[in-house]
Amino acid sequence: MTVLIFALVALAVFALLFLVHRWLWIRLVRDTTTAGSRVRRTLTVTAWVLPLLAVAALVSERAGAPFWLQQAVAWPGFLWLAVLLYLTLAMLVAEPVRAVWLRRSGARRAPAAVPAPAPAPAEVLAEVPVEVPGPGADPAPPAATAPAEAPEEPGVPEAPEAPEAPGVSRRVFVARSLAAAAVVATAGTVGYGTHGVLRGPRVKRVTVPLAKLPRAAHGFRVAVVSDIHLGPILGRAHTERIVATINRTQPDLIAVVGDLVDGSVENLGPAAEPLARLRARHGAFFVTGNHEYFSGAEEWVDHVRELGLHPLENDRRELPYFDLAGVNDIAGESEGQGPDFARALGDRDRSRTAVLLAHQPVVIDQAMAHGVDLQLSGHTHGGQLWPGNYLADLANPTLAGLERHGDTQLYVSRGAGAWGPPVRVGAPSDITVVELASYQA
Numbered sequence: 001m002t003v004l005i006f007a008l009v010a011l012a013v014f015a016l017l018f019l020v021h022r023w024l025w026i027r028l029v030r031d032t033t034t035a036g037s038r039v040r041r042t043l044t045v046t047a048w049v050l051p052l053l054a055v056a057a058l059v060s061e062r063a064g065a066p067f068w069l070q071q072a073v074a075w076p077g078f079l080w081l082a083v084l085l086y087l088t089l090a091m092l093v094a095e096p097v098r099a100v101w102l103r104r105s106g107a108r109r110a111p112a113a114v115p116a117p118a119p120a121p122a123e124v125l126a127e128v129p130v131e132v133p134g135p136g137a138d139p140a141p142p143a144a145t146a147p148a149e150a151p152e153e154p155g156v157p158e159a160p161e162a163p164e165a166p167g168v169s170r171r172v173f174v175a176r177s178l179a180a181a182a183v184v185a186t187a188g189t190v191g192y193g194t195h196g197v198l199r200g201p202r203v204k205r206v207t208v209p210l211a212k213l214p215r216a217a218h219g220f221r222v223a224v225v226s227d228i229h230l231g232p233i234l235g236r237a238h239t240e241r242i243v244a245t246i247n248r249t250q251p252d253l254i255a256v257v258g259d260l261v262d263g264s265v266e267n268l269g270p271a272a273e274p275l276a277r278l279r280a281r282h283g284a285f286f287v288t289g290n291h292e293y294f295s296g297a298e299e300w301v302d303h304v305r306e307l308g309l310h311p312l313e314n315d316r317r318e319l320p321y322f323d324l325a326g327v328n329d330i331a332g333e334s335e336g337q338g339p340d341f342a343r344a345l346g347d348r349d350r351s352r353t354a355v356l357l358a359h360q361p362v363v364i365d366q367a368m369a370h371g372v373d374l375q376l377s378g379h380t381h382g383g384q385l386w387p388g389n390y391l392a393d394l395a396n397p398t399l400a401g402l403e404r405h406g407d408t409q410l411y412v413s414r415g416a417g418a419w420g421p422p423v424r425v426g427a428p429s430d431i432t433v434v435e436l437a438s439y440q441a
Contacts (some may be wrong), residue, residue: 020088021051027091028182031175053077054084058420062294067232067267074232079190082421085385086189090182101174193385193423197234200241201225201416201429203249206402208409209437210322210373212353217321218441222434223251223280226359226378227415229291230271231262233422239274242416242431246278249433253282253319256309257378258289258329258359262419265299276307282319284309289359289379290331291419297332312357314340322353322436325372329359339363345370361396361412368408375410376434382414382427389427400427 025047033040057077060070213220223246230239246254256275261268278284286309292300301311310317312326325348327339341363345354354372361377382400383389393399402411414430 017051020084021047024084024087024091027094027175028087028179032172032179050076050080054080061232061263067263070232070263070267078233078421079194079423082190082193082385082423082425083186086186086425087182090185091178094178094182098174098178102171105170105174189425190421190423193425196424196428197418197422198238200238200245201431203245204430204432205435206411206432207435207437208374208402208411209439210353210409211439212351212373213436213438213440214321215438215440217353217436218438220253220321220436221249221251222355222376222436223249223254224257224376224378224411224413224432224434225254225416226257226413227259227289227381227417227419228256229259229262229415229417229419230268234417235268235271236274238417239271243274243277245431249431251280251433253324254278254280254284255357255376256284256286256304257357257376257413258287259291259378259415259419260286260289260304261295261300262291263295265296265303268295269303272303272307275304275309278308285317285324285326285357286311287326287357287359288313288329288332288337290329293329293331293335293337297335297337312344313337314343316344316348318352322355322373323348324355324357326357327363330363339366341366341370345372361398361410364397364405364408364410367410368406372408374434374436375408376413377410378413378415380412380414381419381424384418384424384427385421386426 025044029040029043029047033043053073054077056073057070060073225242225246228234228239228242261272275284286301286304288297288301288311301313305311312324314327316323316325323345325344327341327344328337330338332338339358345356348354350371354370354374356367356372356375358367358375358377360379361375364375367375377398380392380396380399383392389399396412397403397405398410398412400412400414402409404410411432411434413432414427416429416431418424418429
């Protein structure tokens with residue numbers, strides 16, 4: 001039954017994508033180019049190739065394709081998904097503009113009605129004499145008479161010739177103008193969003209007061225980084241930027257809260273190596289995200305341990321001032337490695353402050369039930385691509401930032417990377433320095 005539902009949903013999605021691509025082809029290619037022209041043929045081929053590259057980018061890693069092939073299809077394929085989103089939105093906005101523009105320009109260019117010429121008055125008709133032949137004479141053939149010309153009437157202009165298909169040229173002009181505007185707007189949006197990701201995350205600073213935190217821990221700084229998403233696009237250089245940014249903040253503790261990678265240790269191990277240079281007084285800690293379970297979670301847990309990070313697999317560390325716990329992501333449930341709050345938090349001293357690392361914000365209810373004071377999460381990307389933030393907000397208790405849920409505070413990072421398209425619009429990437437504050441200070 002589950003397979004059938006998945007197949008029906010997939011079929012519906014592919015049908016929708018086909019209809020969207022066909023509509024964009026009509027508006028951007030057919031309406032703006034000449035039938036049979038080289039430009040139309042080139043654009044039509046491109047309109048077929050880009051969606052195929054997008055599908056290849058989505059499935060190549062799980063299909064076990066060579067890493068060089070994953071890299072080859074990732075850039076054009078994933079970027080096309082972002083372009084498709086904003087090109088569709090731009091053309092939807094253009095539709096009412098097109099209708100109004102054509103209606104108004106048609107009204108302005110409609111030719112004025114030309115009055116029909118009045119019939120010639122009877123008084124000016126010339127009488128034509130008829131010659132009657134005499135007796136015995138051969139009848140003469142009737143003379144060819146030219147039709148009488150209608151007299152010109154002053155003030156009545158001649159009707160102009162109808163212009164050759166004025167509506168066609170006008171429609172092409174409107175189509176090309178709107179298509180150009182949509183392409184420019186899309187290119188600017190996607191280009192700006194790509195630059196933001198490749199530039200690297202910016203540092204945010206948030207102060208979180210905790211009632212049970214001792215005075216000695218006032219000002220304790222936790223650098224929170226999530227959703228780095230190393231893969232065929234974001235590689236070693238991306239990791240180096242993140243490590244350098246974190247180390248500049250001089251944190252007391254570093255928390256890597258899931259979705260570090262999109263691929264295997266074999267392909268992405270070298271890209272993750274700069275994590276070994278992370279520096280914090282109390283160390284760097286790691287919990288799994290859902291994407292680790294798509295990429296070999298056990299291998300990645302072992303690898304980050306080799307790089308000097310401390311994995312918290314449903315485990316807890318008693319630090320000098322508070323308890324730091326971490327749970328596996330809920331995606332691990334399918335492999336028998338899901339979150340276990342009882343194991344991580346069940347037997348602790350509740351008089352001490354508890355800080356929990358959990359990739360997805362949706363586990364906040366279980367965190368509240370186990371007396372967690374602060375949960376640090378990621379996963380949402382802040383929506384990543386507007387207007388995706390509205391959907392992500394519906395699916396998560398907190399989209400981004402700090403919110404209180406009962407006695408538990410939840411901080412959600414937008415993440416330091418991007419999944420799929422290396423583009424962020426309306427949800428800039430971040431590394432957050434969470435400064436713990438004591439009520440006793």
